[in-house]
Amino acid sequence: MKINLTSVFVDDQAHALRFYTETLGFLKKHDVPVGAGGDRWLTVVSPEAPDGTELLLEPSGHPAVAPYRTALAQDGIPAASFAVDDVRAEHDRLRSLGVHFTQEPMEMGAVTTAVLDDTCGNLIQIMQVR
Template sequence: MKIYVTSVFVDDQDKAEKFYTEILGFKVKHNVPLGTNRWLTVVSEEDPDGTELLLEPSDHPAVGPYKEAIFADGIAAHSFQVQDLDAKWKKLSERGVNFVTEPMDAGAVHMAVFDDTCGNLLQLVQMKA
């Protein structure tokens, strides 16, 4: 068994699609209309057949309070692994990404946390050698 799709709740799928593709560099894998929303998944350019991230609408009534609480507590909704955290932090910062935690040592990893502009904090991690 392996993880096929995981999701992140987003406030606006169009805005999320733009951020996750144009800013973060993911590629759209599926974009299927479903009424007023879409089955919209993105994948890493480094692993196009890997796990898909569903940019899921935040329509369910439980999502708003959940997202607000974890965001307020500084909890990242997802973690993305990178090979060179400092280089990725610099590149994304130059693209206007708002980092709420700059690169730092966190035990077994180096990490940084940023705002995805769609209601989530996301974490970048670089594994220590």
């Protein structure tokens, strides 16, 4: 068994696609219209693993989403975690692109983490295992 797909809820799929591809560097994998409301089955993947785990940029319209995301953000809990080779270098690269971090790079045992605001309603952790 392996993880095939995971998701983050986003308020605006077009905005999320721009952030996750142009800023974070993921590649668009699937973009399929679903339903009459303009929502899409919209996934991105790492350029390092284009056939790997997909991240669904899922519309946040369900009534349970807003309180869930608000509670996570208020408590500083990331909705997802992405592995990077060098947290400090990635932090510097993203900060130069205007990304806001809610947690600066921090060493915790064998890992270094930082947490960013994805501009789509989520906190995202980047992490490096040393």
